[in-house]
Amino acid sequence: MLLGRRVADTGEEDDKMGGDDGIRRIHGRVYLRLDRLLDSFSYLPTVTPDVMTRVLGVDPLPSAHGYAPPSGLHVRLAQAGFLMDVLGGLPRLASLVKRLPPEPPSVFEKLEEILIWVRRCFRLHVKCTAFAIGSFGLLALILKRWLAADAERLLPELLIGKEDLQTAAQGMELWCLAKRVHKNGAVEKILHAGEPWSVRVEELKQVKEGQELLADLSGFLRANGARSAGEFELAIPRWREDPSFLVKILQKYVSCVEKGAYHDVYERRRRQQRAVDEIKALLSPFKRSVFMRLLSSYSTYSTLRENMKYRLMEGYAQLRQVFMEISRVLIDRKVLNKKEDIFFLTMPEILALVKNPDRVEDKQALIRRRREQHNFWESQKKRDVVIGSWVEDASGTAAELTGIGCSPGLAEGFARVLFDPSEAGCLEPGEILVAPHTDPGWTPLFLACKAIITEIGGFLSHGATVAREYGIPAVLNVKEATLRIRTGDFLRVDGTNGLVTICKSHTAHGS
Numbered sequence: 001m002l003l004g005r006r007v008a009d010t011g012e013e014d015d016k017m018g019g020d021d022g023i024r025r026i027h028g029r030v031y032l033r034l035d036r037l038l039d040s041f042s043y044l045p046t047v048t049p050d051v052m053t054r055v056l057g058v059d060p061l062p063s064a065h066g067y068a069p070p071s072g073l074h075v076r077l078a079q080a081g082f083l084m085d086v087l088g089g090l091p092r093l094a095s096l097v098k099r100l101p102p103e104p105p106s107v108f109e110k111l112e113e114i115l116i117w118v119r120r121c122f123r124l125h126v127k128c129t130a131f132a133i134g135s136f137g138l139l140a141l142i143l144k145r146w147l148a149a150d151a152e153r154l155l156p157e158l159l160i161g162k163e164d165l166q167t168a169a170q171g172m173e174l175w176c177l178a179k180r181v182h183k184n185g186a187v188e189k190i191l192h193a194g195e196p197w198s199v200r201v202e203e204l205k206q207v208k209e210g211q212e213l214l215a216d217l218s219g220f221l222r223a224n225g226a227r228s229a230g231e232f233e234l235a236i237p238r239w240r241e242d243p244s245f246l247v248k249i250l251q252k253y254v255s256c257v258e259k260g261a262y263h264d265v266y267e268r269r270r271r272q273q274r275a276v277d278e279i280k281a282l283l284s285p286f287k288r289s290v291f292m293r294l295l296s297s298y299s300t301y302s303t304l305r306e307n308m309k310y311r312l313m314e315g316y317a318q319l320r321q322v323f324m325e326i327s328r329v330l331i332d333r334k335v336l337n338k339k340e341d342i343f344f345l346t347m348p349e350i351l352a353l354v355k356n357p358d359r360v361e362d363k364q365a366l367i368r369r370r371r372e373q374h375n376f377w378e379s380q381k382k383r384d385v386v387i388g389s390w391v392e393d394a395s396g397t398a399a400e401l402t403g404i405g406c407s408p409g410l411a412e413g414f415a416r417v418l419f420d421p422s423e424a425g426c427l428e429p430g431e432i433l434v435a436p437h438t439d440p441g442w443t444p445l446f447l448a449c450k451a452i453i454t455e456i457g458g459f460l461s462h463g464a465t466v467a468r469e470y471g472i473p474a475v476l477n478v479k480e481a482t483l484r485i486r487t488g489d490f491l492r493v494d495g496t497n498g499l500v501t502i503c504k505s506h507t508a509h510g511s
Contacts, residue, residue: 028377034060041130042069045079046137054140055133057404057458057477086135086297093131096124097304103314106321108354114322118315125312128305132460135298142294146287147279156408156496157275158295159459160268160468161303166310167440167462168469170224171447172265174246177216178253184209188254197247217243226310226317229421229441235343238317248424249444256429256448263447268471271408302465309440309462326354337364344370384437384456401485403453403478405498406464411451411473412503415489417482421445432493434485438463446470451493453500455481467495475500 022036034052038060041047049067053059061067069075084090100121104113139158143151161168181188187210190203204210225240239246276295280288327342335353336342342350344367353363416431418424421442427433433449435442437456443466446452452467457476467474473495481500485491490504 027380027382028374029382034058038067039070040126041133042067043075043078044082044130044134044137046141047130047134048137051133051137051140053458054404055136055458055460057456057461082131082134085131086138086294088293088297093127093304094300096127097308100124100311103311103318106318106325108322108325111319111322114315114318118312118319121308121312121315125305125308128301128308129460132298132301132305135294135301136460139291139294139298142287142291143279146283146291150282153496154275154279156405156459156468157272158279159298159302159465160272161299161306161465164307165303165465165469166224166307167443167466170220170227171444171466171470173220173224174249174444175253175447177213177220178250178257180209180216181213181250182254182257186210187213191247191254192251197244217246220246224310226313227441229439231313231316231439231441234316234320234323235340238313238320240317245421245424246444249448252424252427252429252445252448259429263471265447265470268469271471302460305460306440306462306465313440323350326350329354335363336367341367341371344374382436399502401478401481401500401502403475403481403498403500404458405474405495406457406459406461406476407452407467407472407474408496409451409471409473410496411493413450413491415453415485415487415491416449417485417487418445419482426487432491434481436482440466446472451475451491451495453478453481453485453491453493455479 022033024031024033034056037056038049038052041052042049048069049059049061081090081092085092101117103117103121104110106114136159140151140155143155147154163169181191186207187204190200190207190210191213193200193203195203201214204214221240221243225243226238228236228238229245230236231238276292279291283291323342324339327336327339330336330342330353331339341364345353345363349363411432413430413432414428415434416427417434418427419436424445427445427448429448430450431448432451432453433445434453435455437454438452438461440462443462446463446466447470449472452463452472452474454461454463454474454476455478457463461476464474464476473493475493475495475498478500485500485502486505488505489502492499492501492503494500
């Protein structure tokens with residue numbers, strides 16, 4: 001079984017499945033072997049195939065054979081280190097994160113240093129992910145043993161990060177900006193105008209409050225601008241380069257403020273506290289102490305994981321800037337025709353061109369061929385998970401769909417099916433977002449939604465993590481949700497029990 005993500009294609013043929021390196025490219029997408037992913041995390045105690053299924057939203061071992069986790073002295077030492085960390089005896093992970101230096105400057109001379117920094121940051125991100133999964137598994141295990149039937153009901157209520165979780169904080173910062181815009185009619189009118197953003201910027205500069213808004217947006221981009229939807233693909237511009245998506249989100253938030261269609265995000269923490277108090281009342285003093293320690297560790301690790309992912313994206317943004325500068329140089333030398341052409345070359349090919357820009361025609365023909373192949377695969381149906389061979393799923397028509405209830409609560413509303421966050425302008429305040437998947441680049445949309453439904457994902461996916469922070473019901477891993485649900489269908493989303501009900505087809509709404 002493999003889990004896939006879209007990437008820019010720099011090869012002519014797809015690799016075959018079944019190799020030993022755990023990574024394959026199929027139909028223009030990179031896929032990870034989930035059994036290998038399981039091996040990467042199951043060295044930790046309590047990380048079992050069942051825990052990974054709940055975290056990923058897909059069974060990493062669909063076959064019936066048993067699973068033997070890694071073993072040996074090095075595994076025992078790693079487990080001991082994890083338990084010392086999770087119980088507060090030796091918080092080594094937080095120390096490693098603090099020791100990560102700032103990313104090197106984005107200049108060609110520092111390219112190798114940036115690559116080394118990105119690799120180091122990626123390893124830390126993976127370690128934070130492993131510890132978040134391990135603490136989730138440990139928390140779920142003790143709740144099941146100590147609370148029996150109440151464990152499944154209470155677990156989703158507990159899963160919330162620290163208040164400095166970057167992916168949630170970015171949405172809240174935009175929300176505060178929207179409330180200030182709504183208080184100033186002149187600024188709101190300019191923001192909602194149909195002119196290009198560059199024109200509106202000049203108009204905002206003429207108004208004091210508009211200048212303040214531009215300064216606030218500039219500060220937001222300094223802190224969060226390395227994000228984008230599909231941000232692991234270097235070919236995609238970052239928010240700092242193109243803030244048009246954020247402007248759409250800001251417009252959407254202003255509309256939410258006008259209509260009163262927004263969430264009490266602090267209610268989520270009050271609900272968590274009520275669940276914590278309920279659990280503490282059922283436990284002995286010793287068990288209560290262990291539970292609170294594990295809950296604190298989970299919150300710390302899940303926040304470190306999200307924040308380290310953003311640090312990684314800062315490194316990616318630095319790499320992109322270097323490649324774009326190389327692209328400008330190669331365009332001046334008539335080696336490349338378009339700045340995006342550089343993303344259809346491999347690193348050795350780029351460095352060879354910088355040193356010796358000969359045989360330009362060969363490289364341009366190679367780029368054209370790769371671009372045509374990439375465009376072809378982009379036009380084809382994409383599969384997020386492949387089991388065995390590449391086969392198409394049969395769409396269903398059932399009115400009740402099931403998934404994983406990753407953020408508790410009940411919501412009803414009209415569906416809005418989106419396949420890309422660039423379609424954010426179609427989303428109306430208070431609709432239910434239905435998408436194939438979400439990544440951190442999607443999450444600013446969440447505060448405008450009543451609920452979230454995706455086709456893949458589990459408890460620790462970015463969408464689930466942010467939905468819980470905002471107190472928005474979310475059901476993930478709903479198979480073929482974007483095929484079975486149409487924009488305008490009236491839905492009931494039960495994020496506690498993982499159920500989505502199509503109450504009424506209403507395709508005229510929002511179409």
